[in-house]
Amino acid sequence: MAAVAGALDLVRYVGRWGSRPAQHVLGNAGRFTYLLIDLMRGLTEWRVYLPRMFTQATHIGYGSLFIVLLVAGFAGAVTSLQTGYQFTGSLPLYYAGAVISESMILELGPVLTALILAGRIGARYAAELGTMRVTEQIDALESLGRSPITHLLLPRVIAGILVIPALTMFANATGIVVGYLTAKGSLGLTYADFEYGARYFFRPLDLWYSLIKSYCFAGAVTLIPCYIGYNTQQGAEGVGRATTTAVVSASVTILLLDALTTKLLLGVK
Amino acid sequence: MIQLQNISKRFLSNVVLDGVSLDVQDGETVALLGPSGVGKSVTLKMINGLLKPDSGDVIVDGLHVPKLKRHELAELRSRIGYVFQYGALFDSDPVAENIRLGITNEDQYHDEAYWKERVKECLRLVNLSADVADKYPAELSGGMKKRVGIARAIAGKPKYLLYDEPTSGLDPVNADVIDGLIERLRDELGVTSVVVSHDVRGSFRVADRVALLWQAKIRAVGTAEEILASRDTAVQQFLERDLEMSLIQAEGNQDRHGA
């Protein structure tokens, strides 16, 4: 008897520890899905979210432009220098053009931009919405018969989805231009060689892939922080925690999506 | 008419409300009195559907609030003004936009002539000058924030007004101003109000009836006189403690004025 009781206790113990994280994960998945459905439903109320979307898009678009271009520029320069360091003497110089343009378009442009914006836009969204939640501003909106989804979340999400791919394209361009100028300065790469290399390994899919990736990342950068901020609990500490969680989960999601899109779009040919 | 029927609510293992029933007639002002943390705000949030009771029913204008669909709830909420404890103003928008968001009719909201006029009128109703409209909530004092909160709540011409601790955190002078405002809005707009408060004096002043919430249940309901005359020990205890506090505060003020 004692053995049976003990075994049952163990099962209960393990069950409790096992089921809590599971409940947590499933609960979040469910609420996130509801949020997505609510966002879809809210799309018809463009009169509400469109003006607010423009405000948000201006904030995050022009606000992030400098840092995105700065980082992309450095990424291009470093790629260029490292390519020079590794390839000089063993491969024709024009390969540098291919490496710079392909690595910027395929990986560095979209991913670096998204990671920076996860820190910039994601943190901003999570902190704003979290503060609004704990100071009852979201409740206030609801008490006025207004939907927080269309007033607060949709403008932010759409602004991100509109602006982030554009920023990614600027990042790609900056990275490639700076990469070329660096290669020109340090390796003596001519424009003709650069262009030749860049074109030889380019397939139109690469650029589409870059664009599709940036849309996926835009979703991650906006939706996850919005969800986390919207569901903030427990005061100032909660806001802090929501912000950190938002940035970390958005960044991890970006990397996962990176792997996933690469596998799906470039994996099997 | 607002009817609370036997509502219960618990957060985890903490029972906040246990079988609370209360009727608020049209045109009446009812104060919900009680110490902090007995579920007064929770009750208020149930009236406009921000929270749902675990059991029991909330009926406003004949509508069963917990069972309403999203758009029905939004429609009902446009008839209920809610004044939040700390104002809960949208701090990224100026005062004018805050009040404008209170205009619940979407066509009126987009009608520039209408909303500008309405913002001015609401500011006047809460004794604020029109130039406050361009300020941001962060530039306002606590009392002004509460008044803007009230202005926002009345901008949609609601039938009901719910006040969550309208005087808490204010000095007695400002608290008196707000209490006066509640009376005035009742008289001028003829709204039905529920005032949640732990301020006994203020509640007695503004309310037609007072309900005392004590340990998750309604302990006493009645006019100010009836409550004061109550022989219930819990009621007596609460009233004494709070009136004492008020006296101390009042004395303190007199001292300051004397010196």
Add this chain to the structure above:
Amino acid sequence: MELSYKEEVGVGALVVAGLIAFTIFMFWLTGRSITSKGVPMPVEFKNVSGLKSGDPVRVSGVKKGRVAGVRLDRVGRVTVTLLLDPDPGVRPHVDATAAVASADFLGAKYVDYNPGASDSLLPPGVPIKGVTEEQFADVAARAATSANELIGNVNKGLNAAELASDIHNTLLATQHGMRALTEVANGPAVKQTQQTLAALERVMQRLDTLLGASKVEKSGARLDTLSANLTQLTTRLTAATGSLKSVLDKMEKGEGTLGRFATDTMLYKNLNATLTSLTALLTDLRERPGRYINVKVF
């Protein structure tokens, strides 16, 4: 509202600029221009060895257009549309020819176009015949056969003169194979290279043993040079075979452009070195055949 109108313009500008960046990229990287002023010219090939649209068209090594499209009509006939620059010097004459050529080892292609010198111009729309280069697969197969024959002869112990010419042929075939390899980097042809290299490696090992044995008796300075050349060649061939194998494995798994780079560098290096060694050895043989016979006689 005036304020948000300004915002709308700002956001619009940002998004449109992003769109423009994308479009410019696409045009720049595919080598297209918005104003397509090129002259289209169809060319019929049997096999285009991986030529793709956007690849350059060169006349005597000068870029004079690009490939606008590659279409498979049926097995053994591919119509490639070239877009030639509107330069009167490159207008096709009746005897115009075009060939698919390799720009580098990694599979980049271009069309080597020769407008011809005939008096009469080709009427527009008439396709010209594309010249297909000798396929690597054939070359490699020949090299492999010849290497195997050589090994067989060595084993049978045939006379020195015959053996010498055998080795000579093998080396020539291999060198040809190596050259071809640099032109056809992708596809099933590469698998043949592996065979060739394996066979060649066996030849070299054998040669090494022979030379090693002879070196003891006839230790001349000239012999040493030859021997050193051969040893070097053998080592390099081994290395090249190794990296080629790994590239082939990767290709079979279908890994992407960037993944290929690292190993390709190795392979490229190795093959380059091998080619150099082969050339050195062949030059040596051609200039001083007598020394070669000497070794055989030992």
